[in-house]
Amino acid sequence: xxxxxxxxxxxxxxxxxxxxxxxxxxxxxxxxxxxxxxxxxxxxxxxxxxxxxxxxxxxxxxxxxxxxxxxxxxxxxxxxxxxxxxxxxxxxxxxxxxxxxxxxxxxxxxxxxxxxxxxxxxxxxxxxxxxxxxxxxxxxxxxxxxxxxxxxxxxxxxxxxxxxxxxxxxxxxxxxxxxxxxxxxxxxxxxxxxxxxxxxxxxxxxxxxxxxxxxxxxxxxxxxxxxxxxxxxxxxxxxxxxxxxxxxxxxxxxxxxxxxxxxxxxxxxxxxxxxxxxxxxxxxxxxxxxxxxxxxxxxxxxxxxxxxxxxxxxxxxxxxxxxxxxxxxxxxxxxxxxx
Numbered sequence: 001x002x003x004x005x006x007x008x009x010x011x012x013x014x015x016x017x018x019x020x021x022x023x024x025x026x027x028x029x030x031x032x033x034x035x036x037x038x039x040x041x042x043x044x045x046x047x048x049x050x051x052x053x054x055x056x057x058x059x060x061x062x063x064x065x066x067x068x069x070x071x072x073x074x075x076x077x078x079x080x081x082x083x084x085x086x087x088x089x090x091x092x093x094x095x096x097x098x099x100x101x102x103x104x105x106x107x108x109x110x111x112x113x114x115x116x117x118x119x120x121x122x123x124x125x126x127x128x129x130x131x132x133x134x135x136x137x138x139x140x141x142x143x144x145x146x147x148x149x150x151x152x153x154x155x156x157x158x159x160x161x162x163x164x165x166x167x168x169x170x171x172x173x174x175x176x177x178x179x180x181x182x183x184x185x186x187x188x189x190x191x192x193x194x195x196x197x198x199x200x201x202x203x204x205x206x207x208x209x210x211x212x213x214x215x216x217x218x219x220x221x222x223x224x225x226x227x228x229x230x231x232x233x234x235x236x237x238x239x240x241x242x243x244x245x246x247x248x249x250x251x252x253x254x255x256x257x258x259x260x261x262x263x264x265x266x267x268x269x270x271x272x273x274x275x276x277x278x279x280x281x282x283x284x285x286x287x288x289x290x291x292x293x294x295x296x297x298x299x300x301x302x303x304x305x306x307x308x309x310x311x312x313x314x315x316x317x318x319x320x321x322x323x324x325x326x327x328x329x330x331x332x333x334x335x336x337x338x339x
Contacts, residue, residue: 001086002031002033002034003031003034003085003086003087003108004033004034004035004086005034005035005037005083005084005085005086005087006027006031006034006035006036006037006085006086006087006088006089007036007037007038007039007058007080007083007085007087007088007089007101007106008023008024008027008036008037008038008039008054008088008089008091009039009040009088009089009090009091009092009097009100009101010038010039010040010045010048010091010092011091011092012041012044012062012092013044013191013269014044014047014191014250014268014269014270014272014273015267015268015269015271015272015293016091016136017040017044017047017048017269018047018156018158018269018272018273018275018276019135019136019137019140019156019272019293019296020091020137020140020156021048021051021156021157021158021276022137022140022141022152022154022155022156022157023089023091023140023141023143023144024036024038024048024051024053024054025053025152025154025157026141026144026149026152026154027053027089027144027147027149028053028054029152029154030144030147030148030149035055035056036053036054036055036056037054037055037056037057037058037083037085038051038054038056038057038058039058039060040057040058040059040060041059041060041061041062042059042060042061043249043250044250045057045059046059046249046250046251047158047250047251047254047273049251050159050160050161051158051159052159058079060076076100076104077100077103077104079104080100080101080103080104080105080106081103081104081105083104084105085104085106085107086106086107086108087106087107087108087110087147088101088104088106088108088109088110089110089111089143089147090109090110090111090112090121090143091111091140091143092111093111093112093114093115094115094117095115095116095117095120097111098111098115098117098120098121099117099120101120102120107122108122108123109121109122109123110122110123110125110143110146110147111123111124111125111143112124112125112126112127112143113125113126113127114127123146125142125143125145125146127139128142131292132289132291132292133291133292134291134292135291135292135293135294135296136292136293137156137296138151139292155276155296155297156272156275156276156296157276157277158254158273158276158277160251160254160255160258160277164251164252164255165255165258165259167252167255168252168255168256168258168259169259171244171252171256172217172219172242172256172259175219175242175244176239176240176242177217177219177240177242178217178240181215181216181217182214182216182217182261182262182339183216183217183218183219183259183260183261184210184216184217184218184219184260184261184262184263184264184335184339185219185220185221185256185257185260185262185263185264185265185270185274185279186203186206186207186218186219186220186221186263186264186265187220187221187222187263187264187265187266187268187270187271188200188203188220188222188226188229188230188233188266189222189223189225189226189229189230189245189266189268190266190267190268191223191268191269192288192314193313193314193315194314194315194316195286195287195311195313195314195315195316195320196266196267196268196286196287196288197266197323198266198284198323198326199323199324200229200232200233201233202326202327202328202331203233203264204233204234204237205328206264206328206331206332206335207220207233207234207237207241208237208238209328209332210332210335211237211238211240211241212238213332214336216339217240217242218238218240218241218242219241219242219243219244219256219260220233220234220241220242220243220244220245221244221245221248221253221256221257221270222244222245222246223245223246224246226245226246227245227246229245230243230245230246231243231245244256253270253273254273254277257270257273257274257277257279258277258279260274260279261279261280261338261339262279262280262281262282262335262338262339263279263280263281263282264282264284264331264335265281265282265283265284266283266284267283267284267285267288267290267293267294271283271295272295272296274295275295275296275298280300280338280339281295281298281300281338282300282302282331282334282335282338283295283300283301283302284302284303284323284326284331285301285302285303285309285322286303286304286306286309286310286320286322286323286326287309287310287311287312287313287316287322287323288310288312289310290303300334300338302326302330302331302334303322304321304322304325304326306321306322306325308321308322309322
């Protein structure tokens with residue numbers, strides 16, 4: 001029986017959320033008349049606010065468990081029960097998310113058989129044995145097998161309104177942006193840890209040379225946690241080096257990235273946002289695997305493939321050669337190639 005009400009539990013990280021958006025498009029194509037709800041944690045759920053493949057956005061906040069009857073997790077389960085969903089697709093691998101769907105009485109529950117949660121699923125899918133050689137987008141698409149959906153060519157995409165992009169340009173104009181010159185975005189942070197990050201002084205050197213040698217516009221991005229880092233990197237640079245770290249919402253960030261000609265970035269959520277919007281990317285990889293989490297079907301990755309990479313560590317315990325072996329000269333050339 002074709003499901004009438006579908007809920008899709010989206011991933012909890014910005015990059016993973018973006019890589020999961022093809023699932024929304026594939027399910028909408030398969031079930032065009034179904035009511036589709038995307039369930040996502042705040043604040044990253046705002047990236048899906050204008051997604052054309054969903055009818056409803058179920059945003060919630062992650063909080064510690066409490067025995068209080070007003071506990072948010074209990075409220076989530078009650079909301080799932082009220083939704084009376086025929087089908088639930090879990091793009092998260094946690095036990096708790098499968099428990100919520102089971103407690104919420106969702107009839108058909110599809111997800112990966114991981115974290116001892118198989119008994120909570122009606123249709124458990126095995127995680128591919130060669131997952132390190134597959135892109136995460138393709139791994140997510142494996143979950144569609146039980147729904148009769150074969151692997152598609154759907155690409156990650158964030159939907160923005162024209163007025164949002166216009167406002168982003170206006171913000172840049174206020175900060176000295178000259179639209180006759182290319183705009184280079186720089187994202188020097190990454191959520192997982194310092195092992196994913198190119199040295200700050202090299203981001204500074206690249207920004208300085210971009211302004212002095214090419215006269216390109218430069219704008220730095222970052223969240224509240226990385227704002228002090230970006231402030232240190234940009235201190236004393238040309239006044240047309242714009243620092244917006246900690247000053248944007250996620251939708252504003254996406255709109256600003258849309259305006260950029262190139263984004264220089266570590267392996268990060270903004271990298272996937274840029275790729276999904278068609279902005280050229282120069283992505284620096286070391287501790288993580290660009291085959292699995294690089295910009296999907298995009299060029300622009302610099303990865304020296306040192307012996308200990310990918311290690312997936314938060315901090316490098318040795319000489320950090322995966323990142324220090326990437327030099328500013330080759331990064332500059334890569335940026336100019338994509339302008």
